[in-house]
Amino acid sequence: MNLARVSSGAFGFLLLSLSTIIYAHPLRLSLSQIEYEAAEKSLSITLRLFLTDVNEALVFDPYSTQLSFCQANEAPEADSLLLEYLAQFFYVVVNGETVALEIERKELSGQGDNTALGVTFVSYRAEELVSLEIKNAVFTDLFFDQSNIVYVYKNGNPTSLMLNKSTPIHKLEF
Numbered sequence: 001m002n003l004a005r006v007s008s009g010a011f012g013f014l015l016l017s018l019s020t021i022i023y024a025h026p027l028r029l030s031l032s033q034i035e036y037e038a039a040e041k042s043l044s045i046t047l048r049l050f051l052t053d054v055n056e057a058l059v060f061d062p063y064s065t066q067l068s069f070c071q072a073n074e075a076p077e078a079d080s081l082l083l084e085y086l087a088q089f090f091y092v093v094v095n096g097e098t099v100a101l102e103i104e105r106k107e108l109s110g111q112g113d114n115t116a117l118g119v120t121f122v123s124y125r126a127e128e129l130v131s132l133e134i135k136n137a138v139f140t141d142l143f144f145d146q147s148n149i150v151y152v153y154k155n156g157n158p159t160s161l162m163l164n165k166s167t168p169i170h171k172l173e174f
Contacts, residue, residue, distance in 0.1 A: 028146040035153040036129045051115040093133040137168035
């Protein structure tokens, strides 16, 4: 498997870049952060996606205000459409069991074309994290050059991956 590794130091830079939107879109990039904390028995999954890409994937119009994520007039179907899309292109399997994705919180950052939608999921796990399989192929159905950077932290120890159309899945053993 040809898998490009990204240094953990790049995480801070890339997360800052996406959250403060230093880069001008159309950068074809998503960021995912998966954190496992044994003491809390929790697995936190955060996705940061450009809002124009989300709209393109869900309603086929990058500038649509139909779903209005994180706004007072957010469409009732916004979360279900997002989860339906993610079910096709994103999953996390812990110790052989697929993690149910239930949105804990969402937030917007940035402006205009550079607005990012942050979505967080949390799962509480009784067992120790032994293996983790990640599929992140979000937006690879739309953009041939889409890259999805995944940062995995187990008890503070980082691992970085870059997934794309040709390498959408990776499995880690701890």
